[in-house]
Amino acid sequence: xxxxxxxxxxxxxxxxxxxxxxxxxxxxxxxxxxxxxxxxxxxxxxxxxxxxxxxxxxxxxxxxxxxxxxxxxxxxxxxxxxxxxxxxxxxxxxxxxxxxxxxxxxxxxxxxxxxxxxxxxxxxxxxxxxxxxxxxxxxxxxxxxxxxxxxxxxxxxxxxxxxxxxxxxxxxx
Amino acid sequence: xxxxxxxxxxxxxxxxxxxxxxxxxxxxxxxxxxxxxxxxxxxxxxxxxxxxxxxxxxxxxxxxxxxxxxxxxxxxxxxxxxxxxxxxxxxxxxxxxxxxxxxxxxxxxxxxxxxxxxxxxxxxxxxxxxxxxxxxxxxxxxxxxxxxxxxxxxxxxxxxxxxxxxxxxxxxx
Numbered sequence: 563x564x565x566x567x568x569x570x571x572x573x574x575x576x577x578x579x580x581x582x583x584x585x586x587x588x589x590x591x592x593x594x595x596x597x598x599x600x601x602x603x604x605x606x607x608x609x610x611x612x613x614x615x616x617x618x619x620x621x622x623x624x625x626x627x628x629x630x631x632x633x634x635x636x637x638x639x640x641x642x643x644x645x646x647x648x649x650x651x652x653x654x655x656x657x658x659x660x661x662x663x664x665x666x667x668x669x670x671x672x673x674x675x676x677x678x679x680x681x682x683x684x685x686x687x688x689x690x691x692x693x694x695x696x697x698x699x700x701x702x703x704x705x706x707x708x709x710x711x712x713x714x715x716x717x718x719x720x721x722x723x724x725x726x727x728x729x730x731x732x733x734x735x
Numbered sequence: 736x737x738x739x740x741x742x743x744x745x746x747x748x749x750x751x752x753x754x755x756x757x758x759x760x761x762x763x764x765x766x767x768x769x770x771x772x773x774x775x776x777x778x779x780x781x782x783x784x785x786x787x788x789x790x791x792x793x794x795x796x797x798x799x800x801x802x803x804x805x806x807x808x809x810x811x812x813x814x815x816x817x818x819x820x821x822x823x824x825x826x827x828x829x830x831x832x833x834x835x836x837x838x839x840x841x842x843x844x845x846x847x848x849x850x851x852x853x854x855x856x857x858x859x860x861x862x863x864x865x866x867x868x869x870x871x872x873x874x875x876x877x878x879x880x881x882x883x884x885x886x887x888x889x890x891x892x893x894x895x896x897x898x899x900x901x902x903x904x905x906x907x908x
Contacts, residue, residue, distance in 0.1 A: 625888025
């Protein structure tokens with residue numbers, strides 16, 4: 563298999579990305595925010611506002627119970643390759659965790675879609691802070707995304723820990 | 736809820752992103768490539784090569800059965816807000832589909848991790864073409880990612896269609 567590595571010497575991609583929307587959330591800081599949608603309580607409701615120029619892409623999304631919010635962790639600090647993740651006490655390789663301090667601080671959140679009101683998506687199970695920029699939205703499809711028995715490495719036995727964030731991955735003000 | 740929208744007038748993000756690795760795949764073009772890992776056959780094996788400077792972040796990933804490959808669809812054409820997706824005959828809002836021609840052509844693929852050999856991850860259920868740049872890797876955690884009964888909108892009744900790609904979303908050579 564021959565592979566052309568599509569990056570320049572600095573790893574610069576061929577085109578920049580854009581923000582298609584923004585999250586409005588009751589959580590104002592990483593501290594106390596659910597670490598994952600699975601840890602969200604009844605208070606974790608908010609809206610995803612999609613900017614006018616992308617609104618036409620939202621049609622047909624309503625039929626899905628969950629959607630992937632692909633977001634940019636704008637409050638994340640510098641990337642670290644070894645972290646003590648939420649839910650654990652031991653240092654782990656970053657890519658074996660969902661910690662926000664990543665080379666590209668991109669998050670994927672399977673939030674619950676309550677209803678769509680034009681270009682505003684009312685969602686529950688929100689694990690993102692207020693003002694989080696949105697890069698993409700995708701339908702959650704059980705046929706593609708759900709692997710209930712999938713082996714879960716170090717998370718085994720830790721997933722019932724307290725799933726709230728703190729400031730360990732946050733950049734200064 | 737007050738929200739500061741963190742974008743300039745042109746939607747330019749505060750910092751650029753980088754590629755952390757590249758996919759080596761037997762699929763050379765979008766045409767014929769599985770549309771999702773769920774449609775991959777036994778031929779869909781390859782490797783994810785992580786660049787040297789990020790290799791330390793791979794530790795502990797081995798214990799997971801599946802991983803999320805967050806990728807950049809480098810062959811995708813210009814974004815379209817309405818598309819006829821793979822698996823369907825009708826035009827849909829882009830964000831209700833997993834089509835590659837997105838404002839940010841970011842993909843999420845839950846591939847099966849066969850083994851790690853240093854900074855090379857041998858994977859199966861690969862739905863990415865050779866040379867696809869990698870933005871991030873995350874563990875697939877059933878506790879966070881698996882919602883087996885989740886309502887699936889227009890995909891209901893279409894998910895057993897032929898799940899191979901073609902050239903409809905590909906940029907010219």
